Amino acid sequence: MELQRILAKDTQEAMAKVHALYGNDALVISNKKARKQTEVIVAIDVAAKANETSTSLNSNKSRIFNTAKSNEPSFNEVIESKIFNSPAVLESKPTTRSPRDAVMPAHNILCDEDISSLQDREYLKTRELVDLVKKELSAMxxxxxxxxxxxxxxxxxxxxxxxxxxxxxxxxxxxxxxxxxxxxxxxxxxxxxxxxxxxxxxxxxxAIKHNPLIKDMKGIHVIAGRSSSENALMSLRLAKQKSREYSGQGICIINYSSEQTKGWSQTQILGLQSGIKTYHAGTPSALSHVIAGLEEPKLIIIETSGIDLQNQLTEICTEFPTAKKHLLLPADASEVSVNRYLKRDRISWDSVMLNQLDRDIHPWPIINALMATGNAISVASSDFSLEVEAFSLDGTDLTRHSLSNLPLAPK
The missing domain is CATH 1.10.8 (Helicase, Ruva Protein; domain 3)
Structure with missing residues (x-):
């Protein structure tokens, strides 16, 4: 991979040069103003490497979860056997991070250790899904x-x-x-x-606490949730809103994940469209290096990958203890899913954010969990479109929303 710098009078002309010189496979790393010009940094020659990565992964999909089945399996054992080919409950393996401190993103050819790490991440997500199903049934x-x-x-x-x-x-x-x-x-x-x-x-x-986040959002904020794409969209939405207050200066988004995710690609594209600076960091030291290189930062939003959330937050907050942590939940999350983040993980959240808060969604499980745990609600969004702004939300607003448009409710 090589990094190239393109200068042009505006973003449109810069992107035209990128496509003309390097084709559509060039990966845009960042864009910013430099001496009254637009500077775009791109990574080139990544397509072939991405294909090699895909081929390498396809040839290493086999798993080694084979244990004997019980003669009289319980319901939980049946789920285990169907998903993992094993009735035994396997412990989640810790995600192995490669010691890479590169700040700029690149599609690198994966070695055996990287492939093993990706397989562990895949297993971890499946393991969490099965556990969630069993807890949902128990809650029912x-x-x-x-x-x-x-x-x-x-x-x-x-x-x-x-x-x-x-x-x-x-x-x-x-x-x-x-x-x-x-x-x-x-x-x-x-x-x-x-x-x-x-x-x-x-x-x-x-009975529900409120964090007036939008009014005074500055410093370092971490947005964490189940999906890297959802985290990216909320990060961009808030950065775009606050950029008007800060005149577009001193605001950036950092994607923090050991591997490049779909959320990072989304952040790059939408960041370019919105004029928000975007960066990627794969390790705590890389994250520190990115932040140390920022000039007069007013607001830094770190979006997480949605995988191995607790370890990611620990790494970030070890480097930046004053960072504010915000949990992003879908408004229609179930009670088990909400409790998984607010109770089981034992993370001290500064606020809870909601997305997909449509008029027909009644987030009673979230209300119940907020009352039980004492966590504060801060902001919400009602649409996936970046053009729809996030809005401040307190406990009374959330309860009123849940009581509106009730099915079978008398008029």
């Missing part, structure tokens, strides 16, 4: 038991038919059983649906 059984106990309680018997219909609507919207019990007791003495909804919004909303 628990929800059913609590719901059955609630049906036999005297709280519902005291409610008017209208309030009973409201509770049924909340059930249809997926409200967790413990929160349903709390809401039922809360509105037991109400007589009208509108007053009950106001009481629910006020009571639950006030």
């Amino acid at each position: 059984r628990r929800e059913l038991k609590i719901s059955q106990e609630l049906e036999t309680s005297q709280t519902l018997d005291k409610m008017t038919p209208e309030l009973g219909s409201l509770i049924s609507s909340l059930d249809a919207a997926g409200i967790p059983a413990p929160l349903r019990i709390l809401v039922s007791n809360l509105i037991a003495n109400e007589s009208e649906v509108n007053s009950a909804i106001k009481l629910i919004s006020k009571s639950l909303g006030s």
Whole structure:
């Protein structure tokens, strides 16, 4: 791989030169203003290497998870055997990082150690998916038991038919059983649906903390979630909004992952379109090197890959202890998925962000988890389009959204 520098009067002319000189396979590393010109850094001769990488990976797909099956397997063992060809619960292998400190991205030919690392990452994602399915089923059984106990309680018997219909609507919207019990007791003495909804919004909303992130977003912020693409999109959306406040100066996005991901490619393209500087770092030392080279940074947003999240955050925060950590969740996340990040991983989050908060989404599992863990809500977005801005969201707003457009709810 070689890095080449292109200078032109604007981005459009610079990209035209890139395509004319190096073709469509040239990888854009960064673009910025330099002495009243646009400077574009590109990596060339990457297509052949990408093909070699693909061929190398295809020839190394075999796994070695073979153990004897039990004569009378349990349900969990059946899942294990179907996915991993083994009923035994295998421990996740730690991701092996190669000691690369290169700041600029490149499609390198993978050695055996790199391939093994990628296979471990693939296994880790599959392992987490199977564990998530089993936890989802366990949560469903628990929800059913609590719901059955609630049906036999005297709280519902005291409610008017209208309030009973409201509770049924909340059930249809997926409200967790413990929160349903709390809401039922809360509105037991109400007589009208509108007053009950106001009481629910006020009571639950006030129990959720709020982080006014958009108003005072500066310094280093880490956005972490399940998907590198979703992390990239939220990072770009916030950087674009804040760039107007900072006149487009001192803002950048750093993709932090040991391997180049789809999120990084998305960040490069959209960063060019939005005028946001973008960088890639694969190791803690590379990340430090990138940040040390920035001139008068006002806002640095680090997006993670969505894999091995806890280790990534540990590496980042070891280098930059004051970095703010934000968890990005889809608004329709299940209770098990939410608890996986907010409870199991034991990470101290500075805020929770939401994406895909459409009008028909009722994020009751997130409300329940925020109340239980004390984490703060900060911002949300309702669309995948970068043109749709993120907006500040507090607990009351989130609860009101969840109570709107309820299925079967009386008008």
